[in-house]
Amino acid sequence: MVIKRKSICVITFPPMKAGFTPLSNLIDILTSSSNEIYLITGNESYHHFAGNKHIHLYGIFHSKGNGSVNRIKNYICTHLKIAHLFLKIIRKVDVCIFFLGGEMQILSLIPAKLFKIKTVTIVSGVSIKYEKDILSKIVTKLCTVNFNLVDKIILYSPRLINEWNFEKYSNKILIAPRHFLDFSNFNLSVEFSQRSDFIGYVGRLSEEKGIINFIESIPIILKQKPYLNILIIGDGDLKSNVDKYLSQNGLENNVKLVGWSFREDLPKYLNSLKLLVIPSYTEGLPNVMLEAMACGTPVLATGVGAIPDIINDEETGFIMENNSPECIAKNVFRAMKHPNLEHVVENSHSFVNDNFTYNKAVERYSEILHNIQ
Structure with a gap:
């Protein structure tokens, strides 16, 4: 009541x-x-x-x-x-x-x-x-x-x-x-099997979010998956650092840096991804994690804040031990090669629809x- x-x-x-x-x-x-x-x-x-x-x-x-x-x-x-x-x-x-x-x-x-x-x-x-x-x-x-x-x-x-x-x-x-969540906006519009190999980061470009760790994992990831594309959505104090790193390491062809995205555009981006990475040092309960799950996008995240309340490893998403570049890369490979990845997608989608x-x-x-x- x-x-x-x-x-x-x-x-x-x-x-x-x-x-x-x-x-x-x-x-x-x-x-x-x-x-x-x-x-x-x-x-x-x-x-x-x-x-x-x-x-x-x-x-x-x-x-x-x-x-x-x-x-x-x-x-x-x-x-x-x-x-x-x-x-x-x-x-x-x-x-x-x-x-x-x-x-x-x-x-x-x-x-x-x-x-x-x-x-x-x-x-x-x-x-x-x-x-x-x-x-x-x-x-x-x-x-x-x-x-x-x-x-x-x-x-x-x-x-x-x-x-x-x-x-x-x-x-x-x-x-x-x-x-x-507004499920009329955040929903699965592109079937997971129809998506290209495209992973992403969505969030503030600041130290506590682990964005530098994420971009430093990209060269490691591309050594094994040279045709993988990466999407980065966000803005913040470290934007110039991100731009500089991508440029100095010749990553512009594989990485799309979008800047800030309006809420109405975010579901479109999330529906294009096969994996969303949340490499934060600290979190409360990130909205974008729930939004990705509603859009049928599996999430790989560090087990901080309330994230482990939502993500059960290999059941409703993936948890990594830490957010070092090497650990991020290793877990990106683990998640994308998971034999029951579409089952993980179904579980996570059902979880947020029932609870949020x-x-x-x-x-x-x-x-x-x-x-x-």
């Missing part, structure tokens, strides 16, 4: 494009679990949600800036802007959810606590340890304060408690993936909101 709440405010730091789908999914779910939804976000995310009649939208603009001093100054200013917007609506809010960088919003969390508003942080991933500058150290401290003060912490899987060293917060942790519907997601979050009350 859906439990209606008076009002919920979702606060994010202005996310990258990769955050639009997770945030959209969360807003869609909460719309069925609340009478009023307030969303405080920024930059392109604000424009993405503009016109959504189901929410009250408040936006700010964040500029990253050049150099550590400007980055820190702009970062603090953005937090102040977000807190200012939140204070305008604070008396209308019963539950405040921090998401996509929201775990750093201490300037909004403190007044929420003072006004006795229930506070929740949804942790979708931990990538801060891959950043080395002073701002990242500040962010780490802010996250620690948030996790200590917030009423509840939502994780996508119980596996993440140990993996992310969250044992000390175990008394406030709730488990609930907010994932669901909109109704299932609404049920999970209705129970979460009930427990928060």
Whole structure:
């Protein structure tokens, strides 16, 4: 049964494009679990949600800036802007959810606590340890304060408690993936047997995603499979590194680098692949893994985050021991030569169709909101 709440405010730091789908999914779910939804976000995310009649939208603009001093100054200013917007609506809010960088919003969390508003942080991933500058150290401290003060912490899987060293917060942790798929968009449109030898990577081009490991595996893979084609979809801080490596190693003929893909185009790409590789160092529960499975594309991934909850090796996909280039190449060969690969495809397709519907997601979050009350 859906439990209606008076009002919920979702606060994010202005996310990258990769955050639009997770945030959209969360807003869609909460719309069925609340009478009023307030969303405080920024930059392109604000424009993405503009016109959504189901929410009250408040936006700010964040500029990253050049150099550590400007980055820190702009970062603090953005937090102040977000807190200012939140204070305008604070008396209308019963539950405040921090998401996509929201775990750093201490300037909004403190007044929420003072006004006795229930506070929740949804942790979708931990990538801060891959950043080395002073701002990242500040962010780490802010996250620690948030996790200590917030009423509840939502994780996508119980596996993440140990993996992310969250044992000390175990008394406030709730488990609930907010994932669901639009099966009218993500579906099998090209039979697996009709696809060419084409493997791919879809995701942010950043260190924690293992993209450098993946591109360094390509020469090893091509030594054994010289006619294999590789698709890379994504954008991020390491894009120039990826471009440079592909150019220096003469890989342009085998590798297609697409850049960012709109959601409506992604099913077409996924339906062209015989294998999607997710070589991440850390993950929550990657949307693209579920989307690939819905499109009948087997997934090869490192066993991090909630991935092993979904992928049972050689049953619903493939798990690799680590994400070294050599290990990636070895497991690409293993997956593509698997004698029952089409059976793996059928299993994974059935799994996501059974477990990641909109109704299932609404049920999970209705129970979460009930427990928060």
